[in-house]
Amino acid sequence: MGKEKVAIIGSGNWGSAIAKLAGNNVKKHNDVFDDSKVPIWVFEEEYEGRKLTEIINTDHENKKYLPDVKLPENVVAIPDLLETVKDATALVFVMPHQFLGKCLDQLEGKVNKDAKAITLIKGVGVDGADIHVFADVIQDRLGVSCSALSGANIANEVATDRFSETTIGYRTEEEGKMWQKLFQTANFKVQLIDDVAGVSLCGALKNIVAVAAGFIDGLEYGNNSKAAIMRIGLLEMKHFCQEFFKDVKEESFLQESAGVADVITSCLGGRNTRVAKAFVTGNKSFDELEKEMLNGQKLQGIHTAKDVHVFLKARDRLGAYPLFDKVYHISWEGLPVAKLTEGL
Numbered sequence: 001m002g003k004e005k006v007a008i009i010g011s012g013n014w015g016s017a018i019a020k021l022a023g024n025n026v027k028k029h030n031d032v033f034d035d036s037k038v039p040i041w042v043f044e045e046e047y048e049g050r051k052l053t054e055i056i057n058t059d060h061e062n063k064k065y066l067p068d069v070k071l072p073e074n075v076v077a078i079p080d081l082l083e084t085v086k087d088a089t090a091l092v093f094v095m096p097h098q099f100l101g102k103c104l105d106q107l108e109g110k111v112n113k114d115a116k117a118i119t120l121i122k123g124v125g126v127d128g129a130d131i132h133v134f135a136d137v138i139q140d141r142l143g144v145s146c147s148a149l150s151g152a153n154i155a156n157e158v159a160t161d162r163f164s165e166t167t168i169g170y171r172t173e174e175e176g177k178m179w180q181k182l183f184q185t186a187n188f189k190v191q192l193i194d195d196v197a198g199v200s201l202c203g204a205l206k207n208i209v210a211v212a213a214g215f216i217d218g219l220e221y222g223n224n225s226k227a228a229i230m231r232i233g234l235l236e237m238k239h240f241c242q243e244f245f246k247d248v249k250e251e252s253f254l255q256e257s258a259g260v261a262d263v264i265t266s267c268l269g270g271r272n273t274r275v276a277k278a279f280v281t282g283n284k285s286f287d288e289l290e291k292e293m294l295n296g297q298k299l300q301g302i303h304t305a306k307d308v309h310v311f312l313k314a315r316d317r318l319g320a321y322p323l324f325d326k327v328y329h330i331s332w333e334g335l336p337v338a339k340l341t342e343g344l
Contacts, residue, residue, distance in 0.1 A: 209233030218280020
């Protein structure tokens with residue numbers, strides 16, 4: 001069997017941070033990976049008068065989405081998606097979930113039949129009364145085994161080598177260990193668990209909780225209130241996963257970075273919390289705040305709240321998850337933020 005050829009699909013803040021880890025680790029583990037090139041798909045755009053792919057390939061830095069962090073020279077930016085994945089056997093999906101569908105439309109039938117994939121995408125796919133994690137969507141659409149990575153991972157901190165942990169939910173232990181070699185460093189610890197759905201769902205649902213935490217910050221309710229929101233949110237995450245997905249593991253919530261640790265870090269300093277706070281204090285819409293505050297990144301928590309609301313309505317379970325429900329109604333239906341804690 002030949003060496004694994006890695007391709008990274010997505011080049012935002014988190015995608016660029018992951019590209020740095022992967023570019024270095026394919027050289028460290030060149031018995032497993034082809035270390036000559038790690039192609040990264042870049043949605044082409046201009047930044048400071050230059051094409052973003054040119055900036056990455058010449059300056060070895062994604063100056064728009066991950067400034068001041070040098071990328072390994074074997075990380076090569078490519079604007080064509082199909083060229084990026086050509087001959088790749090290890091596909092890393094890392095983009096806002098809003099763009100995944102169009103990406104899969106292009107890739108379907110075009111990827112290596114022996115490829116494996118992993119998704120770092122936060123969110124869920126909802127179609128009426130059906131709900132799917134993106135690892136399953138990718139696996140079904142492309143016909144490849146797809147694992148999931150999620151954890152307490154603020155991208156800039158990982159990229160600057162601050163001590164962090166993450167969790168990989170794997171399809172097979174062999175695949176899990178391969179992905180672990182691709183991402184783990186001395187300061188980025190990768191834990192493995194046989195729970196693709198649990199890891200995926202924690203990564204999606206914690207963003208709803210983070211929005212609620214931002215509302216608390218904006219209301220200046222203090223740390224007691226924020227801690228309560230985090231506890232209630234983690235419980236709703238756990239109950240939701242166990243109600244609608246079989247075989248989700250209990251330990252994913254309290255023992256893994258993908259669970260409680262990601263809730264904590266997202267509620268302390270993640271983009272969903274920061275923007276939700278500004279929504280309360282700044283009298284601007286989420287669309288305006290996303291453009292002003294996120295430098296081209298996407299806000300995810302409010303969209304996941306909407307997806308979950310649509311799903312729960314189709315399942316006749318509205319009201320079963322009060323915090324999720326409040327975040328939806330505040331974000332989309334104009335419910336006053338001060339009503340967040342009523343009924344919790």
